[in-house]
Amino acid sequence: MPSPVVHHVYLLPGFFGFVHFGKVVYFSHVREFLEGRLSELGLPAEIHFIRVSPTASLRARATEVVDYVRATAPTDGGPIHFIGHSTGGLDARLVTTPGASLDGREVEPYAQRVRSVVTVATPHLGTPLASFFATLLGQKILRLLSLGTITVLRQGRWPLSILMRIGAAFARIGAPDSRTTALLDHLADDLLDRIPRGERDRVTDFVRAVSFDQALIPQLAPETMDVVNTSAQDRAGVRYGCVVARARPPRVTGYLAAGISPGAQAMYALYAWLHRQVAASRSRIRPNLTEAQRTAIAAGLGALPTPADSDGIVPTLSQVWGDVIHAARGDHLDVIGHFDDPRHVPPHRDWITTQSGFDRAQFEALWTAVAAYVVAS
Numbered sequence: 001m002p003s004p005v006v007h008h009v010y011l012l013p014g015f016f017g018f019v020h021f022g023k024v025v026y027f028s029h030v031r032e033f034l035e036g037r038l039s040e041l042g043l044p045a046e047i048h049f050i051r052v053s054p055t056a057s058l059r060a061r062a063t064e065v066v067d068y069v070r071a072t073a074p075t076d077g078g079p080i081h082f083i084g085h086s087t088g089g090l091d092a093r094l095v096t097t098p099g100a101s102l103d104g105r106e107v108e109p110y111a112q113r114v115r116s117v118v119t120v121a122t123p124h125l126g127t128p129l130a131s132f133f134a135t136l137l138g139q140k141i142l143r144l145l146s147l148g149t150i151t152v153l154r155q156g157r158w159p160l161s162i163l164m165r166i167g168a169a170f171a172r173i174g175a176p177d178s179r180t181t182a183l184l185d186h187l188a189d190d191l192l193d194r195i196p197r198g199e200r201d202r203v204t205d206f207v208r209a210v211s212f213d214q215a216l217i218p219q220l221a222p223e224t225m226d227v228v229n230t231s232a233q234d235r236a237g238v239r240y241g242c243v244v245a246r247a248r249p250p251r252v253t254g255y256l257a258a259g260i261s262p263g264a265q266a267m268y269a270l271y272a273w274l275h276r277q278v279a280a281s282r283s284r285i286r287p288n289l290t291e292a293q294r295t296a297i298a299a300g301l302g303a304l305p306t307p308a309d310s311d312g313i314v315p316t317l318s319q320v321w322g323d324v325i326h327a328a329r330g331d332h333l334d335v336i337g338h339f340d341d342p343r344h345v346p347p348h349r350d351w352i353t354t355q356s357g358f359d360r361a362q363f364e365a366l367w368t369a370v371a372a373y374v375v376a377s
Contacts, residue, residue, distance in 0.1 A: 004044045005078040007115075009034070009374065012050050012065060014086025014121075015216070015313075027085075029337025029348065030367060037371040045081075045374075048072055052091065054146075054206060057215035058228070061087070062094040063102045069095075069110050079115045081374050085336050086314070087216065089119025089242075089321075090228075096235045111235065116377035118325065118370055120243040121311050121332050124229070125285050125318035126222035132277055133217050140184040142217075147191040149333075149351050150203060159194065162187055222285060222318075239377040240322030243366060245311040246301055247331040248356040250275050257355050267353040271312055271331075274352075278315060279308040285315040293324050300327025311335075312354060326369040330358030337363060 011027045031047050038045045050068045052061045073080060082092035094100060096111050123130075132138040151159070165187055195203050218224060234240055248254065250272035258264040285307050289297070297320070298304050305316040313332040328335050331354045339358045340350035348360070
């Protein structure tokens with residue numbers, strides 16, 4: 001009896017691009033759940049993590065994806081599926097674009113085997129945060145957020161002393177000066193010093209890559225993505241589906257729900273600030289939704305999102321591409337398992353406080369829908 005054909009499922013990380021640092025694994029909860037659900041649905045699958053340069057250009061990241069696929073999916077292998085979180089979804093779209101030219105790589109033998117591309121909280125129409133992160137002040141904040149994300153996913157929380165100083169730094173954002181940028185650098189260095197020595201070199205290399213190769217950032221601006229979308233065309237025979245996310249907009253009630261903890265208050269204030277930056281250019285994100293997309297989004301979110309709605313990083317309406325597989329009420333990293341649930345084994349760690357209420361049940365519903373979409377492709 002012949003062996004069943006094994007499908008190769010590739011998980012592509014987003015903007016920060018790390019795969020793992022010690023015990024911190026970007027897709028750990030996704031892989032654990034997805035493996036079990038695909039098996040239950042009868043799909044023999046091998047799941048791969050792909051490491052890409054965190055903020056290198058879309059072309060460079062897509063080239064790294066092709067190199068990894070070539071090394072792990074032999075030419076006589078089974079079907080390929082891409083699941084990309086955030087900018088990882090753009091990498092997948094570029095790899096599957098007919099006739100894609102990626103630094104001389106032979107793409108077609110692998111692109112022709114792709115059955116599905118699932119994008120999760122991906123900025124298909126760009127995000128206004130990209131324009132801010134391209135500034136000197138934005139680069140300082142990006143470095144701090146990179147280290148903070150790694151820290152909170154390792155320890156379960158930001159260090160309280162740093163959170164309080166972050167609050168002071170963000171209070172000065174409206175009138176940035178040399179003292180503000182120096183304070184942000186000091187906070188980032190403090191976070192790096194708290195990482196165990198055995199992991200520090202890898203984290204330092206990661207942050208250095210974020211600092212010195214930022215070709216991706218201007219490419220994610222809405223104006224640039226408009227150009228990208230004219231060339232990154234869908235491939236015939238590939239199913240394109242998306243997961244869209246909308247975090248609860250910041251409100252006074254959110255601060256009340258955060259309680260009296262100074263740390264929770266500071267984290268909610270950081271989220272409120274990020275949400276305002278994303279909403280600042282709301283008129284630039286206006287996709288032409290199909291009736292099927294409208295129905296699926298409204299069913300998941302209760303109503304269609306406005307141009308000001310986002311997951312804290314990417315406008316919700318920017319995340320729509322192809323079939324809407326699932327619409328989640330959560331933030332940018334909730335959807336890949338980084339929400340607050342310390343009782344689960346292994347525990348879920350929340351990267352930022354948004355008071356969106358995303359939980360394990362919603363996580364399982366989301367990834368059950370993704371698994372079903374992959375199996376049906």
